[in-house]
Every structure is written in structure tokens, then in C-alpha cells.
Amino acid sequence: MSTVTTPKLSVQGLTKSYDGTPVLERVDLLVEDGSFCTIVGASGCGKSTFLRMLLSQELPTRGQILLDGEPLPDEPTPDRGIVFQKYSVFSHLTVAENLILAAEFAAAPLSGRLFGKSRRQAMGDIDEILDRIGLKAAADRYPVQLSGGMQQRLAIAQALIKKPNILLLDEPFGALDPGIRVDMHELLLGLWKDLGMTIFMVTHDIHEAFKLGTRLLVFDKVRHDPQAPDAYGATITYDLPLSSPNSSPEKLPEDIAGAIRRPEKQPFPNAQLPKIHEERS
Numbered sequence: 518m519s520t521v522t523t524p525k526l527s528v529q530g531l532t533k534s535y536d537g538t539p540v541l542e543r544v545d546l547l548v549e550d551g552s553f554c555t556i557v558g559a560s561g562c563g564k565s566t567f568l569r570m571l572l573s574q575e576l577p578t579r580g581q582i583l584l585d586g587e588p589l590p591d592e593p594t595p596d597r598g599i600v601f602q603k604y605s606v607f608s609h610l611t612v613a614e615n616l617i618l619a620a621e622f623a624a625a626p627l628s629g630r631l632f633g634k635s636r637r638q639a640m641g642d643i644d645e646i647l648d649r650i651g652l653k654a655a656a657d658r659y660p661v662q663l664s665g666g667m668q669q670r671l672a673i674a675q676a677l678i679k680k681p682n683i684l685l686l687d688e689p690f691g692a693l694d695p696g697i698r699v700d701m702h703e704l705l706l707g708l709w710k711d712l713g714m715t716i717f718m719v720t721h722d723i724h725e726a727f728k729l730g731t732r733l734l735v736f737d738k739v740r741h742d743p744q745a746p747d748a749y750g751a752t753i754t755y756d757l758p759l760s761s762p763n764s765s766p767e768k769l770p771e772d773i774a775g776a777i778r779r780p781e782k783q784p785f786p787n788a789q790l791p792k793i794h795e796e797r798s
């Protein structure tokens with residue numbers, strides 16, 4: 518007897534336009550709980566917009582997103598955390614104080630304050646997270662006293678304090694040196710495995726996308742009018758499983774690699790439509 522499981526996320530006919538200009542068109546996607554989806558695509562094709570819709574920071578123009586089979590709430594909720602390339606932590610608060618503030622707003626969005634048992638619980642969570650992400654010794658430092666990698670650890674901790682089961686990462690390591698990026702990859706993979714989150718991560722680094730993801734989503738336009746470059750939006754043109762040991766960016770078909778490299782406004786090199794949901798051999 519087969520059992521049917523509800524996907525963690527179901528994206529159905531998602532379209533987003535700004536002032537009538539389409540950015541994303543008819544995006545369809547089913548994502549299982551615990552997946553690590555890496556997202557690549559030309560600059561300006563709508564990757565961040567897609568993440569903001571998963572967070573409910575933006576509402577779709579058409580279509581819908583279901584979370585555990587239910588329509589996504591209209592507002593961001595603590596079960597969905599986000600980390601940006603440059604996170605604006607409060608510079609006048611220490612590492613620990615920044616985390617306390619994040620915990621307070623997650624637990625008590627209206628008052629922004631925690632008292633008694635809830636506060637003790639939050640302090641325990643903060644201690645555990647600081648330990649987990651290697652910032653315990655820096656708990657009393659101010660952001661200006663942290664390296665870039667440490668600041669991104671703090672940004673990740675701020676998202677994790679809300680105990681999200683979906684973590685959205687928008688080029689989180691884009692500003693870091695290559696050596697620090699490798700450390701951050703290990704940290705992120707460890708957190709993903711231990712905490713069982715579903716992750717969506719936008720990156721411009723195809724090697725990073727292959728190394729971290731269980732699934733690669735390529736955003737691109739399937740229709741393009743050279744006379745009207747903004748006439749059509751992007752969608753998911755390739756959806757590749759990355760679990761095979763043979764997965765490698767070097768084996769990427771040239772039309773996918775080209776879609777990732779191509780600046781968004783540049784016309785398509787040929788009129789051929791990319792194949793959707795193609796799997797590599």
C-alpha cells in the first residue's frame with residue numbers, strides 16, 4: 518500500500534509582477550521536507566523575489582504557495598527564517614543582546630519582551646545556539662568587533678533562534694573570503710542535518726550550489742522578446758537532483774550554464790526552449 522505524503526511546500530502557478538511588469542511567471546514546485554534547494558539564475562531574474570514570497574514579505578500576483586498543505590500565512594512567521602548577504606544587526610547591541618532581541622520578537626511580537634520562565638528558556642536557547650555556531654566566546658562583543666564570517670554566523674543564529682523549519686538564505690556567503698566560505702559550508706550542512714530544516718539558498722556560485730544542495734533549481738526566462746526585454750518573467754527551467762555522486766557543475770549542460778552566466782537583460786543566444794525538469798544522466 519502506498520502512502521501519500523504532503524509536500525512541505527507546494528508552489529502552484531506562482532506569478533509576480535511589479536507595476537504590470539512580470540518578474541516571475543507560472544512557477545510550479547513541490548518540495549519535500551528536509552530538502553536543501555539551491556537556486557541559481559541570471560542577475561535580476563527574480564530569485565530574491567521568490568524567497569521573499571516564501572517568507573510572505575511579498576504576496577504573489579497570481580498563484581499560491583502551500584506550506585504543509587495549507588495556504589502560506591500573509592505575514593512572515595517564526596517558522597520561516599531568512600539570512601541575507603549583508604545582515605543589519607544592531608550595532609549598539611552585543612552578540613548576545615542581538616539574539617535576545619530576536620528571541621523576544623519571535624516569542625512576543627507585540628510587546629517585544631520576555632519575562633520569567635520564557636526569558637530563562639530563551640537565554641538557554643541562545644547559549645545553546647552560540648555554542649553550536651562557535652560564537653560563545655564572542656557573546657559580549659559588538660558587531661563591529663566581529664569578522665565578516667562571525668557576523669554571518671550571528672545572522673544565521675538570529676534566524677535559528679526562532680526555530681524555523683524553513684530557512685531561506687539569500688547569497689549568505691557572497692561577501693566572505695573563500696576560506697571562510699568553506700567553514701560556513703560545513704557549519705550550514707551540520708545545522709541542516711541536525712535540525713532537519715528545509716533550506717532554500719540563492720547563490721551565484723555554481724560550485725557552492727552543487728556542494729550544498731540536494732536539488733538545484735535554475736531560474737530563467739523561457740520566452741524572450743528582444744524588442745521588449747521586460748515582457749516576460751522567469752520560471753524554473755531546470756530542476757536537477759544533486760544526490761548522485763556524479764553530480765558536478767563541470768557536467769552541466771551548456772544551456773543551463775549559459776542561463777546562469779547570462780545577464781538578465783541580454784537576449785537569448787538561440788530560440789530553443791530549455792527543457793523543464795530534465796535530469797542528468
Ligand SMILES: Nc1ncnc2c1ncn2[C@@H]1O[C@H](COP(=O)(O)OP(=O)(O)OP(=O)(O)O)[C@@H](O)[C@H]1O
Pocket residue numbers: 535540558559560561562563564565566567
Ligand atoms: N519592490 C520592487 N518593486 C519593483 N521592482 C522590483 C521590486 N523588487 C524587485 N524588483 C525587480 O524585480 C526583478 C527581480 O529582482 P530580484 O532581486 O528578485 O532578482 P535576483 O534574481 O535576486 O537578482 P540578483 O541575482 O541580482 O540579486 C528586478 O528587475 C528588480 O528590479
